[in-house]
Amino acid sequence: TQYKRVAIALNSHIATINGIILAGLEPYFIPSVSLMPTTEEVISALETSGVSALLLTHPSYEGVTVDLALIADYCRKQDLALAVDEAHGSHFPFLDEQWQSAIAFKADIVTHSMHKYTGSLVQTALLHLPTDSRFSIEQVMGVMPLFETTTRSNLLMLSIEDAIKKGYSEEGQGLFWQAIGECDRLRSQLDTYGKVLTYDPQVSDPLKIYLKSDRTTGEELAELLYERGIDGEFAGEEGLLLIFSFHHNPQDFKFMRETLAAIVPILKEKAPKDTLPDSYFCRRPQMNILPKDAFFSRKEKLPIGQALGKISSCCIKKVPPGSPILIPGEEVTNWHLKVLEYNTMIDITC
Template sequence: MNQPSSAYKLIASHNRDIQVRLYTPAHQGIGQHSNRLSQEIYQYDLPFLTRPRTESLEQHFSQLYGTKHTFWLTGGGTQGVLTACALLGTQYKRVAIALNSHISAIHGIILAGLEPYFIPSVSLMPTTEEVISALETSDVSALLLTHPSYEGITIDIDKIADYCREREIALVVDEAHGSHFPFLDEQWQSAINSGADLVTHSLHKYTGSLVQTALLHLPSCSRFTIEQVMGVMPLFETTTRSNLLILSIEDTIKKGYSEEGQALFWQAIQECDRLRRQLDSYGKVLTYDRQVSDPMKLYLKSDRVTGEELAQLLYNCGIDGEFDDEHGLLLIFSFNHSHHDFQFMRKTLAKVVPILREKAPIETLPDSYFCRSPKMKILPKEAFFSRKEKLPLGQAVGKISGCCIKKVPPGSPILIPGEEISQWHQQRLSPETVVEVVE
């Protein structure tokens, strides 16, 4: 097959027949006037907006978020998580994290030399009670929590933050999947206002900014200072940041807090609620996960097909989702979706239900299928930088992993450096998998 010789052609060839895109980034490739960048935009792409020059801009927009300071990032949410881990590494040793943590959290733990403690949980996203129980029974001094989950599940972040503050436990919240919460009703409150010490946002995912734009918030009650954050941030930042990304950050925040932006978010939420009411009439043949509290997400499930099969069925109808697995299909909506998009979605759901009803019910995997209690033998940093050898997965059982293997999306690790490779990994990874193990 001939490969495209241009990035433009490669991007244009993707999903050519798709009519509705329900995935990140939230702008979904929707342009106002042109399919490509205009010539005028290049005049802004000059190495000018250094961090010292944008400090006053950050201070101005920090007032909108109500933070001590909000740092603009052009290295994605990953840059924010790495910075947070490095900051924790200057004062703390052992950090509690959940199984749904992004791979960037593991990378940050490696670089900072932290010792991870995995929160025991029934599903990848721990409950409020499971988080607090883990903090009570362990000697951790910090908590790095991914909240909301990739699928849009939330827990009582206020209660967790209060617990951490009472016991002097530093709290970092990776809110990459909740970057739109500050623009919504108080019902979907951001961790910025819950008492966290650091909060990261990935702007492109749900608020329409360009890919690689993100924010690192220092809430007003944070135990960390602006100077402390600035001390470690250069470790993960290019000296020449993209002006185009910075302009995108500014435009996105302005739109999110504007009356127009608020109205668009609210319209999308109402349309999503209408879809849920429609799904309520289909029973288990086609339903949605009611644990998902993010108003802009639908995690579709069916007792007749797997998530992969459901995704293919919708794809054939012109709808491309965000992520599918054994359990279901994640659809992400944004304020950029039009009434026509939602109308097409409603018609498509009505069209696939009769197809699903003709199929026999199937057995579904439990939510705990990808859960485990990692057996950490050595620190991730020690394992990652040690001498390693490559082995087939079957020969690596019982040895110490020197590598990361992640499930993408959402990018959560199912094997990390320092963890003992077990039968669990052998059952869930492909037999052809080759892993690096510590010699």
């Protein structure tokens, strides 16, 4: 709790907000053009915000990365604590230096969600204290009982061990690189379709492809693929996220290539669509009181359409990936009225 004011990005998970509420911290949202801030946006925010810590979600849910080495080095020089939520990069430790985990840099705490990409059971995770962390094992172990159950699941613990062993095994490494090669082959195929069916080049995670089209939305792309037997990870206005793993075999990738080829003629028949700027999906949260104070305050329920200018005492999140679009202590603005249904019920402070 010595770190009272902390910098976070708009793509932070709801769990980060919950931790901020419980600890009574003041969040400073990094100003950014898109949900995932750039390296320059992060460092600029750290230089001017007066924060004492940075809680960074990296890589993003879509697989976008920043220069984490540069950010970590800046934090170390400025004596800022750095915690990295690497839930969406839990496979990075199994890859080579091109996709280094935050563990390899000067972060103070790194978390991994093992079920997302490494084959462990749901609800399994790892908390790392990298070399030179400012936090001691004793400090962390002293805090963990506040959140842990007193009766741990042997099944979950074993699934973590099995996932780690497989990821580092010769077989697991071979499967990872096979999947990466197949994803590269998919990108090469998409390169031949132009803007009719392409992918976001900002995504550097080798096992993720964010499909985009100048002819249709991500939701419609998802429908086209689902009708043909492929269920995407997440579809939005901008595009469709595909996530692959070492559990996908060559036959799976062959089916994917054939399906993408099959929907291109359908897309070509559509007229080009209008695209929304990245800023459409972003907001600059107007924080009027601490999230903890708002969360534990007296409340009343209102439809969002009648709450303009009021102070929220609840969280509304978009799942996946679990990023909040309204948090306790935040003022309800026209942006919220634009992205939420008019009759969405929310709690506001009295």
